[in-house]
Amino acid sequence: GNLFSRVANIEKDKNGHLYNRKSDFRVEYSILEELECGMAVSRKTERAKILQQLSKIQNHVKRLQQQLKNVKPTPEFVDKLKEMMEEIENAINAFKEEQRQIYEQLLKEEKTVINELSLFERKVDLWTLGSKTTEKVLKLPSARVSVDKTLENHLPEEVVEFERFLQRTGGQQGGWDDYDHQIFLKVWTKHKGRLSYMDEVLEHLCGRTKEDIEQHDKWYQEFLILHKRKKESIKKWKKKQQQEKGHLKQKEKSEKRLKEEWLQCEEAQKQKAEEERKRQQTVIEAWKKQKAVAFAMEQASLEEEMQKKQQKVRQRQCHMKLLLEKYTLQKKEKEELEKLEKEKREEAEKEGRKRIAAEEMTKFQQR
Template identity: 80%
Template sequence: MAALATAVAAAAGGQQNDSYFSTGGSGQQRQNWKMKAEHAKKAEFVRIAEKLRTQLTNIEKDKNGHLYNRKSDSRVEYSMLEELEHKMTVNRKTEKTKILQQLSKIRNNVKKLQQHLEDVKHTSEFVDKLKEMMEEIENAINAFKEEQRQTYEQLLKDEKTAVNELSVFEKKVELWVLSSSTREKVLKLPSARISVDKTLENHLPEEVVEFERFLQRTGGRQGGWDDYDHQNFLKVWTKHKGRLSYMDEALEYLCGRTKKEVEQHDKWYREYLILQERKKESIKKWKETQQQEREGNLKKKEKSERMLKKEWLQHEEAQKQKAEEERKRQQEAIEAWKKQKAIAFAMEQASQLKLEEEMKKKQLKERQRQCHMKLLLERYTMQKKEKEELEKLEKEKREETKKEERKKIAAAEISKFQERDLRKLQRKIQQKQVKEAEKQEKEQRLAKLREKVHVRAARDPSRLRRPTRGWEERTKAASPPAPPPLHLPRRAVPAWRRGL
């Protein structure tokens, strides 16, 4: 029996080894490659995380040095930011502890599952318990992933909103800084020459540059005046069409201005109009020259396009010839490939037939081996069944002998019990007879006593009206009667006792 089991195991092991050597090598290499790739990904992730952590530490140091310096003038304003940062740090720490708790819970569940897998039991309850634990771990991991995904999405949205808000604030601050700097320069240095950007000087006409310089030098399009005074000046100046008769009326409208200031502003405004007109004429000329240059460029472009089209047609013709030659060469190569493939197909069919014959031989050997194993198994099962039947018959015989012995013992015990019960029954009958004899004697004795004390009295209705024996005895022993009182209250005597 042991030899047969060893032979079956050896055959099964041979088949498994054959299948392993046929498919297991590549699977092992693929698994090693996947493990190496996963290790490389983990190492890269750890490296990036360490780099980001270092950058975060440096940024926090710079921020703390700039914002939270106690000698800073804006310490009061930055204290609000410090409180907000402290609150966000506390929230981040609480969220970190929460995530660590969730991860530790998942890790404990995985460890429990591993401990259960070490002691495997082939029962349905054990399988259901393992399934329930795996589902619980999977649900916890999925819930953790979903929560982290939502958190990251919300953080990305907040980051995008913050970046947009910061860009808007930066633009506002830049505009505010530019406007404040130009205003300060105009107010403090009205006669200073402000240099125009080099790009404007290089690309714009000279009149435009001169006009811009004039505006920068004299305080903008209002000549350094505010909007209210300048508008009143323009109203009076246009009313009198620039004649000197407007001066008195202008002084009436411009209360805070002197005559000299008005004359200077009039001089500035006349120069402003002259330079503006020159600027318009130069821009007009510049546009005309640009239009002429554009038309010349269009003509050159058309000419170059015609040349390119001609070259493209020549190139296309050459490409067609080349493609035709390439097609012929490919056709020849395809024909040669078809012949080579037909030869290879014939060789492959021959090798396939040879392999099929070898496979048939192997299958035949395998079937013979399986038949042999089947016969061995059937013989083993027959021997086992015969042995079991013999053991069963021996067991039945032993049980029958035991039953007969039990019957003999039970019969002997039953006879003993019957004798004991008979003795008990005889004893009870004797006791009952003794009790009945005693009872009869007692009844006879009681009857004799009754005969002795039995009184046969005749019926005497007058006996009810006579006094009792006790009353007679009481009246005999009574003292002599006392003299009757004069008046004694007494109760009424009933009619049936009167005269007694």
């Protein structure tokens, strides 16, 4: 029940990643999605094929059962039964052989995946430590791990101890080949490490002796202990890193606060300087305004004085014009008077001459 629950949860998590269209890794997941669909189709096809083979075998068995209901004690009947049984046996053997080959292929693929996952797990553990020198470890084969002095100075002691153990004992499989080690792991896990697993392991690993398995068991026990220590060490290292990160964040927070206070102080100084500039600007504007008013008043005074002067000039001009007109009129009147007097004199002289002429004429006539 727990296994099915775990599988269901893993499937749920997997589908949550594969089919999440909002994921940042949608392009990469789409490749996995296609692979998943292909594998699902392949599994359905294989299941249908197996069901077809089993159905065929089942039909043969049913036919045999029908024949056995009507047993006939004849050589022909016996030969027929023998032929049917051989046919069923051949079909079963062929099915078992095909499934065995498929199982062995899956087992090999499982070993490859487990080895790759183990290697990736070690890579992730070393990456987690954050040291660039660990890149040297990542480039080495999993079966022969070399831990040099440079790495010892950068890796936790438990990690170095684990890597040295792998180097000394033949890597992740303890010197065994992948197939034997995976069989050992499968049976050992099945029996949860109890000694009852020994007989089953010996049954599956014909080329291994009991001493080999006991020695490998001892190696595996030590492997688990050292691996656990390594994981705990990395966990502690992570915790320490988190604490240092927390201190660093606190320091950054403090520096940020100081920077903010400094910026606030600088801003206050800028604001004060701006206010002083505005105050001076106000004073200057008031002074300019005052000067402008004074200048305007001065201009108005000058203009008023100028207008007065111009008015005086106009008055003088008007007076002179009046005097000139009066003089002209008087002169004209004088000239007319003189002309009139002249005409009167001339008239008087003319009258005098006429009178004299008349008198002379009278005198002449009297003579």
